[in-house]
Amino acid sequence: MGRYEKEFKNFLDREKKIVDSKLSKALKKRKPESLYEPGYYFIESGGKRLRPLLVLLSVKAVGGKLDKAYNAAAAVELLHNFTLVHDDIMDNADKRRNIVTIHKKYDTPTAILAGDSLVSIAYEYLLKDCNGTAKKVLSAFTKSLIEVCEGQSMDKEFELREAVSIDEYILMIQKKTAALIEMCCITGAIIGGGKEKEIKSLAKFGKNIGIAFQIQDDLLDIIGNEDDLGKFVGGDLIEGKKTFLFLRALEISKGIDKDKLLQVIQNKGIEPEHIQSYKELYQRLNVFTDAENEIKYYTNLALKSIEKLKNEKCRGFFALLADLLIKRRK
Amino acid sequence: MGRYEKEFKNFLDREKKIVDSKLSKALKKRKPESLYEPGYYFIESGGKRLRPLLVLLSVKAVGGKLDKAYNAAAAVELLHNFTLVHDDIMDNADKRRNIVTIHKKYDTPTAILAGDSLVSIAYEYLLKDCNGTAKKVLSAFTKSLIEVCEGQSMDKEFELREAVSIDEYILMIQKKTAALIEMCCITGAIIGGGKEKEIKSLAKFGKNIGIAFQIQDDLLDIIGNEDDLGKFVGGDLIEGKKTFLFLRALEISKGIDKDKLLQVIQNKGIEPEHIQSYKELYQRLNVFTDAENEIKYYTNLALKSIEKLKNEKCRGFFALLADLLIKRRK
Numbered sequence: 133m134g135r136y137e138k139e140f141k142n143f144l145d146r147e148k149k150i151v152d153s154k155l156s157k158a159l160k161k162r163k164p165e166s167l168y169e170p171g172y173y174f175i176e177s178g179g180k181r182l183r184p185l186l187v188l189l190s191v192k193a194v195g196g197k198l199d200k201a202y203n204a205a206a207a208v209e210l211l212h213n214f215t216l217v218h219d220d221i222m223d224n225a226d227k228r229r230n231i232v233t234i235h236k237k238y239d240t241p242t243a244i245l246a247g248d249s250l251v252s253i254a255y256e257y258l259l260k261d262c263n264g265t266a267k268k269v270l271s272a273f274t275k276s277l278i279e280v281c282e283g284q285s286m287d288k289e290f291e292l293r294e295a296v297s298i299d300e301y302i303l304m305i306q307k308k309t310a311a312l313i314e315m316c317c318i319t320g321a322i323i324g325g326g327k328e329k330e331i332k333s334l335a336k337f338g339k340n341i342g343i344a345f346q347i348q349d350d351l352l353d354i355i356g357n358e359d360d361l362g363k364f365v366g367g368d369l370i371e372g373k374k375t376f377l378f379l380r381a382l383e384i385s386k387g388i389d390k391d392k393l394l395q396v397i398q399n400k401g402i403e404p405e406h407i408q409s410y411k412e413l414y415q416r417l418n419v420f421t422d423a424e425n426e427i428k429y430y431t432n433l434a435l436k437s438i439e440k441l442k443n444e445k446c447r448g449f450f451a452l453l454a455d456l457l458i459k460r461r462k
Numbered sequence: 463m464g465r466y467e468k469e470f471k472n473f474l475d476r477e478k479k480i481v482d483s484k485l486s487k488a489l490k491k492r493k494p495e496s497l498y499e500p501g502y503y504f505i506e507s508g509g510k511r512l513r514p515l516l517v518l519l520s521v522k523a524v525g526g527k528l529d530k531a532y533n534a535a536a537a538v539e540l541l542h543n544f545t546l547v548h549d550d551i552m553d554n555a556d557k558r559r560n561i562v563t564i565h566k567k568y569d570t571p572t573a574i575l576a577g578d579s580l581v582s583i584a585y586e587y588l589l590k591d592c593n594g595t596a597k598k599v600l601s602a603f604t605k606s607l608i609e610v611c612e613g614q615s616m617d618k619e620f621e622l623r624e625a626v627s628i629d630e631y632i633l634m635i636q637k638k639t640a641a642l643i644e645m646c647c648i649t650g651a652i653i654g655g656g657k658e659k660e661i662k663s664l665a666k667f668g669k670n671i672g673i674a675f676q677i678q679d680d681l682l683d684i685i686g687n688e689d690d691l692g693k694f695v696g697g698d699l700i701e702g703k704k705t706f707l708f709l710r711a712l713e714i715s716k717g718i719d720k721d722k723l724l725q726v727i728q729n730k731g732i733e734p735e736h737i738q739s740y741k742e743l744y745q746r747l748n749v750f751t752d753a754e755n756e757i758k759y760y761t762n763l764a765l766k767s768i769e770k771l772k773n774e775k776c777r778g779f780f781a782l783l784a785d786l787l788i789k790r791r792k
Binding site for chain 1: 493548551552571574575577578579581582583585589592593596597600601605607611612614616618619
């Protein structure tokens with residue numbers, strides 16, 4: 133797999149630039165400014181552009197032309213940013229990607245509308261790239277939007293519930309995070325002209341890598357550092373989120389350890405000054421290792437599903453992407 | 463036109479029932495309940511279902527089959543309800559259709575998500591009804607969603623601005639209200655298999671009747687009564703909205719009358735106890751009559767655009783619908 137490393141890096145660098153420029157143009161010069169400026173501010177703050185790159189990689193994997201999918205690539209990133217803007221309101225988040233969130237910089241009505249307009253522009257961009265495949269592509273896109281809402285609702289509901297099983301958690305992140313990543317692969321595969329089998333394989337890759345990605349996100353939220361993350365460390369504990377780490381810790385802990393975890397539920401979160409002691413508890417309970425194993429499990433499932441892809445280089449690229457995600461710090 | 467009155471009433475009653483039942487099913491039994499129950503509560507609180515009926519009337523006008531458009535009819539109502547749910551958060555509204563608004567009954571995060579999910583289900587339903595026309599129908603639908611966001615943003619921006627011209631106001635309501643109504647006509651006409659000319663005529667009808675509808679809404683907000691409206695009277699003045707009435711009054715008033723109006727801008731709205739005195743000022747300045755004339759002007763434009771429709775009965779139905787809108791009390 134190492135042999136494609138340089139080529140893969142070039143691919144990422146080159147395509148990310150194209151996607152970034154597409155995204156800039158998507159919101160620039162639109163009127164009224166009061167609507168589009170906040171969205172522009174948010175989009176321009178960066179991001180890995182993982183989802184557009186997955187669209188493009190999937191186009192490549194089925195032998196399609198990248199040129200036909202840049203609008204769709206921008207569309208999935210616009211949709212993703214919509215979810216971030218609205219989630220940040222709901223989660224009371226102050227910071228994201230090292231900038232102040234929209235609802236804090238402006239106000240909640242502005243952030244609600246900015247999010248809504250991102251959805252609408254996402255559909256506009258997606259429609260540009262689907263001649264003849266509109267129904268299929270738009271259906272996949274819409275399905276993922278439905279699931280994202282369902283997942284976010286489950287996530288909020290879990291904050292208030294005492295007992296949440298790890299299975300329920302996996303279903304929640306499958307909807308909240310993995311569905312959109314799965315859709316990126318499906319969208320690229322359809323627009324690229326892939327066969328039904330190829331679309332399904334890529335969908336599976338997206339779904340499983342998406343689950344791995346979210347568990348990694350949970351992990352980074354507490355073991356990462358603020359500069360890399362671009363947001364405060366330990367936010368999930370502060371908000372009382374039922375992350376993989378928390379649920380796993382709750383599952384295996386006893387006595388005063390368990391009581392300490394139950395307090396997070398009871399108090400609907402913790403104060404920032406207690407993050408360190410919870411981090412130590414997680415460490416002692418070995419849940420960081422458990423999370424890493426879970427990430428590896430879903431990553432392997434993802435890689436297994438694309439073993440049959442014809443294009444060896446693309447398989448290599450997907451493997452490198454998976455590797456990148458596991459080793460990321462933000 | 464009177465000759466179709468009974469038939470038209472039967473059409474409305476029959477089709478409204480079908481649409482209502484479709485809408486109930488659209489959100490019932492979906493999981494998680496925390497997401498869908500609030501949307502269901504809101505949709506079930508009623509509404510005129512004007513927009514779905516316009517879809518169906520447009521299908522009929524081009525000789526299409528109603529059966530092919532019930533999902534699309536539900537879709538436009540779902541989209542409309544999304545705009546209401548989010549607008550109510552932004553406008554701080556307590557009541558709508560005689561029920562407590564979602565963000566007041568539950569909380570703001572719940573209302574944001576309920577709105578988002580209504581958009582997603584709207585697309586899901588629309589997609590069910592567009593085989594072969596997906597790109598065209600979805601493009602019109604998406605364009606209207608973009609415009610609704612732009613219009614709402616302009617409306618909020620106008621609240622803070624001193625000078626707003628009547629032309630700017632008309633552009634704002636064209637986007638905020640008329641674009642969605644125009645889209646209903648376009649959607650029905652495309653799904654019904656209409657010719658380009660027919661689609662354009664119906665689009666014009668929708669746009670102009672939509673503008674008339676919004677000015678009528680401004681009027682009812684102050685001359686209507688609470689039970690009919692299902693919300694508090696004078697809400698636009700309380701919120702400091704730049705309505706047609708307000709802008710027209712500002713345009714023609716002088717001296718202390720003008721000062722009284724400028725105070726609304728300065729104080730970003732008025733207290734409920736002052737509504738009556740502003741109503742009297744409007745009366746004295748004759749702006750209610752001006753609004754009625756404006757409504758007639760746009761209604762006539764709407765009716766003119768469908769003069770060439772072949773089906774005489776449909777022309778009659780559209781005229782009766784326009785009449786219904788002008789005479790409505792809610």
